[in-house]
Amino acid sequence: MNNKLDFLQELGNIGASHATTALSQMLQDTKLELTVPKARMLSFAEAANFIASREEIVVCIYTRMIDMIKGDIAFIMPFSCAVTLANHLTGDDREQLNEIGESALLEVGNIMLGSYITALSLLSDTKIKPTVPGIVIDMNGAIWQSILAGAGVTEAVTILDTKFSTAELELSGHLIFIPDNAVFEALYQKVSSCWKSEETL
């Protein structure tokens, strides 16, 4: 483990594998694919640039980790995909989301977010307290902006981005994880010292 990005990458791999299993079962879809998560560092200007061109509507399921380990975690999908997924889950054939569709999506999102939170909890051997997840349907840029500001990101931000897709349902989406910097450092120290002691055995 060389740096923060490697650590985050490892976390992403474990989280994605949990999420794939959980989501495949829920969707009864064997063709579900999660790309290898990408941990990357975005400068504030890069994040701003990204937001500046994103006014399309997306559905976002979001939770914040509070207590010892802090961070923001969101599952974001294009509106059309969210409608397809909601229809698949509820057996409806709608063009818009209704309350039942939204709660089905919230459930899927919750499973995705939970997979990553569990992975983080296992890796750090720390109990994690997430807030109740919420669902927001709005402009992509406004959602991103609010997450960054809420997380207090003022300079570079380390994010973990996992793309998923299913050929059968023609869905795609992103899972974004933004760990809080200060706590992240402490966590990294803890985990890397464990790895070091294992290596010396």
Added chain:
Amino acid sequence: MTEVFVNMGEIRVLRSTGVLTTVGLGSCVGVSFYDPITKVGALAHVFLAESRANSDRDALPGKYADTAIPALIDLAVKAGASRERLVAKIAGGAHLFSNITPEHLSVGHRNVKAVIEQLNIYDIPIIGKDVAGKRGRKMKLYVDTGVVIVTIIGEEPKQI
């Protein structure tokens, strides 16, 4: 017509013609300045309330409310606006994630409060606003007329 996009933390100025657009105002606040005689328009996309609270030395002046307002005045005046004629319109400062209860005020609420305080300090009248709520916004300033159009998904665009 020229359309200039104002990214998070930035300030842009146009004169006579064109439109200044900012996309992705969630908790951020868009602050527009306009001088109706010289038709100078400026738009800032304010990210957070206070620069002091952050050790962010190389920050763009538009990023924080307390640095954005004086910078907007400077830029507008340099582009030919009269300091005395400047009027402001503001939009944004929403709280999108209703599942998160902020400890004190939401980021959006704090941003709006800080922007209004700064505008009062510099004595710039606020002649239009569309703030708070829980929806994201897009804001456009038409420099030929000073008209500001705010768009919220699922609603008719609003003129402020």
